[in-house]
Amino acid sequence: MKVAILGSGAMGCLFGAAFHRAGHDVTLVDVNAAHLDAINAHGLELDTRAGVEHLPIPARLPADAAGPFDLVVVFTKTFHTQGALEGLAHAIGPATHLLSLQNGLGNDRRLAGFVSDDRVMVGASMLPSDLVGPGKVRSHGEGYSRLYPAFGGDPAMAQALAEALTAGGLPAQLDPEIHNAIWSKVIFNAAMNPLCALTRRTPGFLGASAEARATIRAVVEEGVAAAHANGAMIDSAPIHALTETSMTDHADHEASMLQDVKAGRRTEVDAINGAIVEAAEDKGVAAPVTRTLWHLVKLEEAKLAPS
Incomplete structure:
Protein backbone atom coordinates (compact mmCIF):
# COMPACT_ATOMS: atom_id res chain seq x y z
CA MET A 1 0.00 0.00 0.00
CA GLU A 177 -17.27 -2.31 19.15
CA ILE A 178 -14.71 0.31 18.18
CA HIS A 179 -16.80 3.22 19.43
CA ASN A 180 -16.80 1.66 22.90
CA ALA A 181 -13.02 1.38 22.67
CA ILE A 182 -12.79 5.04 21.66
CA TRP A 183 -14.97 6.06 24.61
CA SER A 184 -12.69 4.07 26.92
CA LYS A 185 -9.56 5.76 25.58
CA VAL A 186 -11.11 9.22 25.80
CA ILE A 187 -12.06 8.60 29.43
CA PHE A 188 -8.53 7.37 30.19
CA ASN A 189 -7.07 10.49 28.57
CA ALA A 190 -9.52 12.75 30.40
CA ALA A 191 -8.33 11.33 33.70
CA MET A 192 -4.56 11.29 33.05
CA ASN A 193 -3.72 14.05 30.56
CA PRO A 194 -5.05 17.14 32.37
CA LEU A 195 -3.42 16.18 35.68
CA CYS A 196 -0.07 15.67 33.94
CA ALA A 197 -0.48 19.04 32.21
CA LEU A 198 -1.55 20.92 35.33
CA THR A 199 1.15 19.47 37.60
CA ARG A 200 3.84 19.49 34.87
CA ARG A 201 4.62 15.92 35.92
CA THR A 202 4.48 12.43 34.37
CA PRO A 203 2.14 9.59 35.46
CA GLY A 204 4.61 8.21 38.00
CA PHE A 205 4.21 11.40 40.03
CA LEU A 206 0.43 11.05 39.96
CA GLY A 207 0.66 7.47 41.18
CA ALA A 208 2.42 8.61 44.35
CA SER A 209 -0.35 11.11 45.19
CA ALA A 210 -3.53 10.09 46.99
CA GLU A 211 -5.19 13.30 45.75
CA ALA A 212 -4.32 12.54 42.14
CA ARG A 213 -5.52 8.96 42.44
CA ALA A 214 -8.87 10.09 43.86
CA THR A 215 -9.30 12.61 41.05
CA ILE A 216 -8.41 10.03 38.40
CA ARG A 217 -10.91 7.58 39.85
CA ALA A 218 -13.67 10.20 39.89
CA VAL A 219 -13.08 11.20 36.26
CA VAL A 220 -13.18 7.58 35.12
CA GLU A 221 -16.50 6.99 36.89
CA GLU A 222 -17.99 10.21 35.48
CA GLY A 223 -16.82 9.28 31.99
CA VAL A 224 -18.30 5.80 32.17
CA ALA A 225 -21.62 7.27 33.32
CA ALA A 226 -21.53 9.63 30.33
CA ALA A 227 -20.74 6.73 27.99
CA HIS A 228 -23.63 4.67 29.36
CA ALA A 229 -26.01 7.59 28.94
CA ASN A 230 -24.94 7.77 25.28
CA GLY A 231 -25.37 4.06 24.60
CA ALA A 232 -21.74 2.92 25.01
CA MET A 233 -22.05 0.22 27.65
CA ILE A 234 -18.43 0.01 28.74
CA ASP A 235 -16.94 -1.27 31.99
CA SER A 236 -14.94 1.01 34.26
CA ALA A 237 -12.60 -1.72 35.58
CA PRO A 238 -10.36 -1.96 32.46
CA ILE A 239 -10.01 1.82 32.36
CA HIS A 240 -8.98 1.94 36.01
CA ALA A 241 -6.47 -0.81 35.20
CA LEU A 242 -5.05 1.27 32.34
CA THR A 243 -4.55 4.25 34.64
CA GLU A 244 -2.59 1.96 36.98
CA THR A 245 -0.47 0.73 34.08
CA SER A 246 0.16 4.32 33.05
CA MET A 247 1.37 5.22 36.53
CA THR A 248 3.72 2.22 36.71
CA ASP A 249 4.84 0.90 33.30
CA HIS A 250 4.65 4.34 31.63
CA ALA A 251 5.69 6.34 34.69
CA ASP A 252 8.04 8.65 32.76
CA HIS A 253 5.90 9.12 29.64
CA GLU A 254 5.08 12.75 28.87
CA ALA A 255 1.38 12.86 28.03
CA SER A 256 0.49 14.81 24.91
CA MET A 257 -1.32 17.49 26.92
CA LEU A 258 1.75 17.95 29.12
CA GLN A 259 3.93 18.30 26.02
CA ASP A 260 1.52 20.89 24.62
CA VAL A 261 1.38 23.00 27.78
CA LYS A 262 5.17 22.93 28.17
CA ALA A 263 5.54 24.05 24.55
CA GLY A 264 2.91 26.78 24.84
CA ARG A 265 0.55 25.08 22.40
CA ARG A 266 -3.20 24.61 22.40
CA THR A 267 -4.25 21.25 23.86
CA GLU A 268 -6.96 18.79 22.82
CA VAL A 269 -8.83 19.19 26.11
CA ASP A 270 -11.98 20.36 24.29
CA ALA A 271 -12.19 17.09 22.32
CA ILE A 272 -11.42 15.03 25.43
CA ASN A 273 -12.75 16.44 28.71
CA GLY A 274 -14.97 18.97 26.99
CA ALA A 275 -16.53 16.34 24.75
CA ILE A 276 -17.26 14.06 27.72
CA VAL A 277 -18.87 16.89 29.70
CA GLU A 278 -21.02 17.95 26.75
CA ALA A 279 -22.07 14.38 25.97
CA ALA A 280 -22.92 13.83 29.64
CA GLU A 281 -24.86 17.02 30.16
CA ASP A 282 -26.76 16.50 26.90
CA LYS A 283 -28.22 13.40 28.59
CA GLY A 284 -28.74 15.05 31.98
CA VAL A 285 -25.69 13.48 33.61
CA ALA A 286 -23.34 15.58 35.73
CA ALA A 287 -19.54 15.40 35.33
CA PRO A 288 -18.23 18.02 37.78
CA VAL A 289 -14.66 16.76 38.24
CA THR A 290 -14.17 16.29 34.50
CA ARG A 291 -15.57 19.79 33.93
CA THR A 292 -13.23 21.31 36.53
CA LEU A 293 -10.17 19.75 34.86
CA TRP A 294 -11.43 20.98 31.49
CA HIS A 295 -11.72 24.55 32.80
CA LEU A 296 -8.33 24.46 34.54
CA VAL A 297 -6.57 23.36 31.35
CA LYS A 298 -8.42 26.08 29.41
CA LEU A 299 -7.03 28.56 31.95
CA GLU A 300 -3.55 27.23 31.18
CA GLU A 301 -4.22 27.78 27.49
CA ALA A 302 -5.38 31.33 28.16
CA LYS A 303 -2.24 32.03 30.17
CA LEU A 304 0.01 30.74 27.41
CA ALA A 305 -1.81 32.41 24.55
CA PRO A 306 -0.26 35.61 23.15
CA SER A 307 -1.82 38.75 24.54
Whole structure:
Protein backbone atom coordinates (compact mmCIF):
# COMPACT_ATOMS: atom_id res chain seq x y z
CA MET A 1 0.00 0.00 0.00
CA LYS A 2 0.95 3.60 -0.53
CA VAL A 3 0.49 5.12 2.94
CA ALA A 4 0.60 8.72 4.17
CA ILE A 5 0.89 9.52 7.86
CA LEU A 6 -0.80 12.91 8.21
CA GLY A 7 0.57 14.44 11.38
CA SER A 8 3.94 12.75 11.87
CA GLY A 9 4.69 13.56 15.48
CA ALA A 10 5.50 10.93 18.07
CA MET A 11 2.53 8.64 17.41
CA GLY A 12 2.48 9.22 13.67
CA CYS A 13 6.14 8.27 13.37
CA LEU A 14 5.60 5.16 15.49
CA PHE A 15 2.84 3.96 13.18
CA GLY A 16 4.66 5.03 10.04
CA ALA A 17 7.60 2.91 11.16
CA ALA A 18 5.31 -0.12 11.61
CA PHE A 19 3.85 0.19 8.11
CA HIS A 20 7.39 0.67 6.75
CA ARG A 21 8.66 -2.46 8.52
CA ALA A 22 5.72 -4.38 7.06
CA GLY A 23 6.90 -3.48 3.56
CA HIS A 24 4.56 -0.65 2.62
CA ASP A 25 5.43 2.60 0.81
CA VAL A 26 5.20 5.17 3.60
CA THR A 27 5.42 8.97 3.47
CA LEU A 28 5.52 10.97 6.70
CA VAL A 29 3.57 14.22 6.24
CA ASP A 30 3.87 17.14 8.63
CA VAL A 31 4.33 20.93 8.79
CA ASN A 32 7.32 20.86 11.19
CA ALA A 33 10.13 21.65 8.77
CA ALA A 34 12.97 20.97 11.22
CA HIS A 35 11.51 17.55 12.02
CA LEU A 36 11.09 16.70 8.33
CA ASP A 37 14.61 17.88 7.48
CA ALA A 38 16.12 15.71 10.22
CA ILE A 39 14.23 12.63 9.02
CA ASN A 40 15.21 13.20 5.40
CA ALA A 41 18.85 13.79 6.32
CA HIS A 42 19.39 10.98 8.81
CA GLY A 43 16.33 8.72 8.69
CA LEU A 44 13.69 8.45 11.41
CA GLU A 45 15.41 7.57 14.68
CA LEU A 46 13.10 5.30 16.67
CA ASP A 47 14.14 4.23 20.17
CA THR A 48 12.12 1.30 21.53
CA ARG A 49 12.73 -1.47 24.04
CA ALA A 50 14.04 -3.53 21.11
CA GLY A 51 16.78 -0.97 20.43
CA VAL A 52 17.41 2.08 18.25
CA GLU A 53 16.52 2.04 14.55
CA HIS A 54 17.22 4.53 11.78
CA LEU A 55 14.51 4.10 9.15
CA PRO A 56 14.77 5.65 5.66
CA ILE A 57 11.21 6.96 5.41
CA PRO A 58 10.62 10.05 3.25
CA ALA A 59 9.13 13.05 5.05
CA ARG A 60 7.23 15.76 3.18
CA LEU A 61 5.24 18.93 3.64
CA PRO A 62 1.58 18.38 2.69
CA ALA A 63 1.93 20.25 -0.61
CA ASP A 64 4.89 18.05 -1.58
CA ALA A 65 3.28 14.69 -0.79
CA ALA A 66 2.75 12.76 -4.01
CA GLY A 67 -0.45 10.76 -4.18
CA PRO A 68 -2.86 9.31 -4.64
CA PHE A 69 -2.48 7.32 -1.44
CA ASP A 70 -4.25 4.07 -0.71
CA LEU A 71 -4.38 5.01 2.96
CA VAL A 72 -4.07 8.24 4.91
CA VAL A 73 -3.63 7.74 8.66
CA VAL A 74 -4.67 10.92 10.47
CA PHE A 75 -2.74 11.78 13.61
CA THR A 76 -3.10 15.56 13.67
CA LYS A 77 -4.59 17.39 16.63
CA THR A 78 -8.36 17.21 16.37
CA PHE A 79 -8.70 20.96 15.77
CA HIS A 80 -6.32 20.70 12.79
CA THR A 81 -8.14 17.81 11.06
CA GLN A 82 -10.14 19.87 8.58
CA GLY A 83 -7.24 22.05 7.50
CA ALA A 84 -4.79 19.16 7.33
CA LEU A 85 -7.04 17.07 5.09
CA GLU A 86 -7.76 20.08 2.89
CA GLY A 87 -3.99 20.55 2.54
CA LEU A 88 -3.60 16.93 1.41
CA ALA A 89 -6.72 16.86 -0.76
CA HIS A 90 -4.64 16.70 -3.95
CA ALA A 91 -3.28 13.30 -2.82
CA ILE A 92 -6.64 11.79 -1.80
CA GLY A 93 -8.01 9.74 -4.68
CA PRO A 94 -11.29 7.94 -5.41
CA ALA A 95 -10.00 4.76 -3.72
CA THR A 96 -8.23 6.36 -0.73
CA HIS A 97 -9.17 5.14 2.75
CA LEU A 98 -8.87 7.36 5.81
CA LEU A 99 -8.05 6.09 9.30
CA SER A 100 -8.22 8.28 12.39
CA LEU A 101 -6.23 7.19 15.42
CA GLN A 102 -6.62 10.61 17.02
CA ASN A 103 -7.61 11.49 20.55
CA GLY A 104 -11.09 12.59 21.45
CA LEU A 105 -14.67 11.98 20.37
CA GLY A 106 -16.18 12.76 16.97
CA ASN A 107 -13.24 12.02 14.68
CA ASP A 108 -15.41 9.86 12.39
CA ARG A 109 -17.56 12.90 11.61
CA ARG A 110 -14.49 15.04 10.98
CA LEU A 111 -13.23 12.61 8.32
CA ALA A 112 -16.62 12.13 6.67
CA GLY A 113 -16.92 14.34 3.62
CA PHE A 114 -13.35 13.84 2.42
CA VAL A 115 -14.11 10.29 1.27
CA SER A 116 -17.26 8.17 1.16
CA ASP A 117 -18.45 6.79 4.50
CA ASP A 118 -17.44 3.24 3.58
CA ARG A 119 -13.78 4.37 3.36
CA VAL A 120 -13.65 5.96 6.82
CA MET A 121 -12.07 3.94 9.63
CA VAL A 122 -11.44 4.86 13.25
CA GLY A 123 -9.28 3.35 15.92
CA ALA A 124 -7.88 3.65 19.40
CA SER A 125 -4.27 3.06 20.38
CA MET A 126 -2.91 2.66 23.90
CA LEU A 127 0.77 2.91 22.95
CA PRO A 128 3.09 5.48 24.53
CA SER A 129 5.34 7.58 22.31
CA ASP A 130 7.41 10.74 22.81
CA LEU A 131 9.01 13.11 20.31
CA VAL A 132 12.40 13.74 21.92
CA GLY A 133 13.84 15.96 19.19
CA PRO A 134 13.67 16.60 15.45
CA GLY A 135 13.55 13.22 13.76
CA LYS A 136 13.79 11.32 17.05
CA VAL A 137 10.99 9.32 18.66
CA ARG A 138 11.06 7.22 21.82
CA SER A 139 8.52 4.53 22.73
CA HIS A 140 9.37 2.41 25.78
CA GLY A 141 6.15 0.72 26.72
CA GLU A 142 3.71 -1.95 25.67
CA GLY A 143 0.28 -1.40 24.21
CA TYR A 144 -2.17 -2.32 21.49
CA SER A 145 -4.46 -0.79 18.90
CA ARG A 146 -7.99 -1.52 17.74
CA LEU A 147 -9.70 -0.35 14.56
CA TYR A 148 -12.83 -0.84 12.48
CA PRO A 149 -14.90 0.89 9.80
CA ALA A 150 -16.42 3.95 11.41
CA PHE A 151 -19.88 3.52 9.96
CA GLY A 152 -19.99 -0.26 9.59
CA GLY A 153 -19.61 -2.16 6.33
CA ASP A 154 -16.89 -4.37 4.91
CA PRO A 155 -13.97 -4.70 7.37
CA ALA A 156 -11.53 -6.13 4.77
CA MET A 157 -9.36 -3.02 4.57
CA ALA A 158 -9.35 -2.62 8.35
CA GLN A 159 -8.27 -6.27 8.64
CA ALA A 160 -5.41 -5.66 6.21
CA LEU A 161 -4.26 -2.67 8.24
CA ALA A 162 -4.40 -4.59 11.51
CA GLU A 163 -2.32 -7.35 9.98
CA ALA A 164 0.20 -4.87 8.57
CA LEU A 165 0.60 -3.08 11.90
CA THR A 166 1.01 -6.36 13.75
CA ALA A 167 3.60 -7.54 11.21
CA GLY A 168 5.38 -4.21 11.70
CA GLY A 169 5.65 -4.65 15.45
CA LEU A 170 2.54 -2.84 16.71
CA PRO A 171 -0.14 -5.36 17.74
CA ALA A 172 -3.53 -4.41 16.30
CA GLN A 173 -6.88 -6.11 15.90
CA LEU A 174 -10.35 -5.52 14.54
CA ASP A 175 -12.98 -4.42 17.04
CA PRO A 176 -16.61 -4.23 15.90
CA GLU A 177 -17.27 -2.31 19.15
CA ILE A 178 -14.71 0.31 18.18
CA HIS A 179 -16.80 3.22 19.43
CA ASN A 180 -16.80 1.66 22.90
CA ALA A 181 -13.02 1.38 22.67
CA ILE A 182 -12.79 5.04 21.66
CA TRP A 183 -14.97 6.06 24.61
CA SER A 184 -12.69 4.07 26.92
CA LYS A 185 -9.56 5.76 25.58
CA VAL A 186 -11.11 9.22 25.80
CA ILE A 187 -12.06 8.60 29.43
CA PHE A 188 -8.53 7.37 30.19
CA ASN A 189 -7.07 10.49 28.57
CA ALA A 190 -9.52 12.75 30.40
CA ALA A 191 -8.33 11.33 33.70
CA MET A 192 -4.56 11.29 33.05
CA ASN A 193 -3.72 14.05 30.56
CA PRO A 194 -5.05 17.14 32.37
CA LEU A 195 -3.42 16.18 35.68
CA CYS A 196 -0.07 15.67 33.94
CA ALA A 197 -0.48 19.04 32.21
CA LEU A 198 -1.55 20.92 35.33
CA THR A 199 1.15 19.47 37.60
CA ARG A 200 3.84 19.49 34.87
CA ARG A 201 4.62 15.92 35.92
CA THR A 202 4.48 12.43 34.37
CA PRO A 203 2.14 9.59 35.46
CA GLY A 204 4.61 8.21 38.00
CA PHE A 205 4.21 11.40 40.03
CA LEU A 206 0.43 11.05 39.96
CA GLY A 207 0.66 7.47 41.18
CA ALA A 208 2.42 8.61 44.35
CA SER A 209 -0.35 11.11 45.19
CA ALA A 210 -3.53 10.09 46.99
CA GLU A 211 -5.19 13.30 45.75
CA ALA A 212 -4.32 12.54 42.14
CA ARG A 213 -5.52 8.96 42.44
CA ALA A 214 -8.87 10.09 43.86
CA THR A 215 -9.30 12.61 41.05
CA ILE A 216 -8.41 10.03 38.40
CA ARG A 217 -10.91 7.58 39.85
CA ALA A 218 -13.67 10.20 39.89
CA VAL A 219 -13.08 11.20 36.26
CA VAL A 220 -13.18 7.58 35.12
CA GLU A 221 -16.50 6.99 36.89
CA GLU A 222 -17.99 10.21 35.48
CA GLY A 223 -16.82 9.28 31.99
CA VAL A 224 -18.30 5.80 32.17
CA ALA A 225 -21.62 7.27 33.32
CA ALA A 226 -21.53 9.63 30.33
CA ALA A 227 -20.74 6.73 27.99
CA HIS A 228 -23.63 4.67 29.36
CA ALA A 229 -26.01 7.59 28.94
CA ASN A 230 -24.94 7.77 25.28
CA GLY A 231 -25.37 4.06 24.60
CA ALA A 232 -21.74 2.92 25.01
CA MET A 233 -22.05 0.22 27.65
CA ILE A 234 -18.43 0.01 28.74
CA ASP A 235 -16.94 -1.27 31.99
CA SER A 236 -14.94 1.01 34.26
CA ALA A 237 -12.60 -1.72 35.58
CA PRO A 238 -10.36 -1.96 32.46
CA ILE A 239 -10.01 1.82 32.36
CA HIS A 240 -8.98 1.94 36.01
CA ALA A 241 -6.47 -0.81 35.20
CA LEU A 242 -5.05 1.27 32.34
CA THR A 243 -4.55 4.25 34.64
CA GLU A 244 -2.59 1.96 36.98
CA THR A 245 -0.47 0.73 34.08
CA SER A 246 0.16 4.32 33.05
CA MET A 247 1.37 5.22 36.53
CA THR A 248 3.72 2.22 36.71
CA ASP A 249 4.84 0.90 33.30
CA HIS A 250 4.65 4.34 31.63
CA ALA A 251 5.69 6.34 34.69
CA ASP A 252 8.04 8.65 32.76
CA HIS A 253 5.90 9.12 29.64
CA GLU A 254 5.08 12.75 28.87
CA ALA A 255 1.38 12.86 28.03
CA SER A 256 0.49 14.81 24.91
CA MET A 257 -1.32 17.49 26.92
CA LEU A 258 1.75 17.95 29.12
CA GLN A 259 3.93 18.30 26.02
CA ASP A 260 1.52 20.89 24.62
CA VAL A 261 1.38 23.00 27.78
CA LYS A 262 5.17 22.93 28.17
CA ALA A 263 5.54 24.05 24.55
CA GLY A 264 2.91 26.78 24.84
CA ARG A 265 0.55 25.08 22.40
CA ARG A 266 -3.20 24.61 22.40
CA THR A 267 -4.25 21.25 23.86
CA GLU A 268 -6.96 18.79 22.82
CA VAL A 269 -8.83 19.19 26.11
CA ASP A 270 -11.98 20.36 24.29
CA ALA A 271 -12.19 17.09 22.32
CA ILE A 272 -11.42 15.03 25.43
CA ASN A 273 -12.75 16.44 28.71
CA GLY A 274 -14.97 18.97 26.99
CA ALA A 275 -16.53 16.34 24.75
CA ILE A 276 -17.26 14.06 27.72
CA VAL A 277 -18.87 16.89 29.70
CA GLU A 278 -21.02 17.95 26.75
CA ALA A 279 -22.07 14.38 25.97
CA ALA A 280 -22.92 13.83 29.64
CA GLU A 281 -24.86 17.02 30.16
CA ASP A 282 -26.76 16.50 26.90
CA LYS A 283 -28.22 13.40 28.59
CA GLY A 284 -28.74 15.05 31.98
CA VAL A 285 -25.69 13.48 33.61
CA ALA A 286 -23.34 15.58 35.73
CA ALA A 287 -19.54 15.40 35.33
CA PRO A 288 -18.23 18.02 37.78
CA VAL A 289 -14.66 16.76 38.24
CA THR A 290 -14.17 16.29 34.50
CA ARG A 291 -15.57 19.79 33.93
CA THR A 292 -13.23 21.31 36.53
CA LEU A 293 -10.17 19.75 34.86
CA TRP A 294 -11.43 20.98 31.49
CA HIS A 295 -11.72 24.55 32.80
CA LEU A 296 -8.33 24.46 34.54
CA VAL A 297 -6.57 23.36 31.35
CA LYS A 298 -8.42 26.08 29.41
CA LEU A 299 -7.03 28.56 31.95
CA GLU A 300 -3.55 27.23 31.18
CA GLU A 301 -4.22 27.78 27.49
CA ALA A 302 -5.38 31.33 28.16
CA LYS A 303 -2.24 32.03 30.17
CA LEU A 304 0.01 30.74 27.41
CA ALA A 305 -1.81 32.41 24.55
CA PRO A 306 -0.26 35.61 23.15
CA SER A 307 -1.82 38.75 24.54
